[in-house]
Amino acid sequence: MRFQDAARDARAVVYAGIQADPLVARVAALLENATSAERLMARAAMNGERTDPDTWRRIFPALFGDRPGDGDRPGDERRRHAELVLAASLEVAERGEAARSQYRGAVVEELTARLLARRAALDATVRRERRVLFDGVRAEIHPYDVTVESAERPEVYDCKWGARGINADVLNQLDDAREHAADEDVDLRAAIVVFDGRRTCELRLARATAKHDRTRLVALESLDELREAKN
Numbered sequence: 001m002r003f004q005d006a007a008r009d010a011r012a013v014v015y016a017g018i019q020a021d022p023l024v025a026r027v028a029a030l031l032e033n034a035t036s037a038e039r040l041m042a043r044a045a046m047n048g049e050r051t052d053p054d055t056w057r058r059i060f061p062a063l064f065g066d067r068p069g070d071g072d073r074p075g076d077e078r079r080r081h082a083e084l085v086l087a088a089s090l091e092v093a094e095r096g097e098a099a100r101s102q103y104r105g106a107v108v109e110e111l112t113a114r115l116l117a118r119r120a121a122l123d124a125t126v127r128r129e130r131r132v133l134f135d136g137v138r139a140e141i142h143p144y145d146v147t148v149e150s151a152e153r154p155e156v157y158d159c160k161w162g163a164r165g166i167n168a169d170v171l172n173q174l175d176d177a178r179e180h181a182a183d184e185d186v187d188l189r190a191a192i193v194v195f196d197g198r199r200t201c202e203l204r205l206a207r208a209t210a211k212h213d214r215t216r217l218v219a220l221e222s223l224d225e226l227r228e229a230k231n
Contacts, residue, residue: 001154001186002015006129012062018099018212019106019128027088028110030054030081035121037063043195043220044067045089046104047108048097056086081158090214108195115226124150132156132188134180140173151155155189163196163204171210178214191216198222 006012031039031131041060050056057064063082092103109128117126130147133139148155156177158170174190181188194201196217205212218226 001181001184001188002133003127003147003149003154004131004133004139006131010130018102019110021103021106022090023091023127024103024106024110027092027107030085030088031107031111032114034081034085037222038082039195039220040197040228041082042085042089045086046092046100046107046230048093048100050088053086053090053094056090072115086089104161104195105159107191111195111223112146112157112193114160115223116146116155118227120148120150123152124148132177132181134184137180140177142173144170144177144219153187153189155191157191157193158196161195163194163200166192166194166201166204166208168208168210171208171212171215174215175211189216190214191218193218193223193226195220195223219231 027042031042034042036132037060041056041063044059045056060082064079066158092100092107095103113126113128120126125146125148127149128145129143130149131139131143132147144156145159146157148157156174158174160166160170170192174192178188178190194217196219198217198221201217201219
């Protein structure tokens, strides 16, 4: 089993420009240290249906009202962080219908890579847009969004903005990769990261016909598990 850079076709070149936009890194950095409530607000705000910040302050009063700290930060610092998350999320929402979905996807990928990098072993490298190749197996065209490349415990991740992105093609590719790796005596961990509620994702998976019992689901509420050593 080996990793390889994805082909640089026209789509990849255009998307690479979005991935390199400083806004993507800024949003991901804020979400990296955000609470589940802040991430939920960010998801709702980035959908672009409401761009007035006061509306979101009313919808999520616990994030902006007077309240004590949570043990990690005093209350005023938490409010400032929530304001930064909201402002950055609304910048994504204002990118326009065509670009917004690509920006949101890039944010989820960047956030996933950052969380994984915080716990990756010294011999592991977190990479983006990589294919996995197996001897005697036809290579998949579709690259994995994020990979943890390690001789001991390699991992592959597909990242989705919402549960609707969970489809048979994605699930089949993840499961096939795990099985092909097992044929080479490699324990490849395969997972799908979805910036959406776990219940919504589970309902989507319940209707899926593709095999996915060995594919890990990381939903919005459990994103912080990515920085934990146990997977």
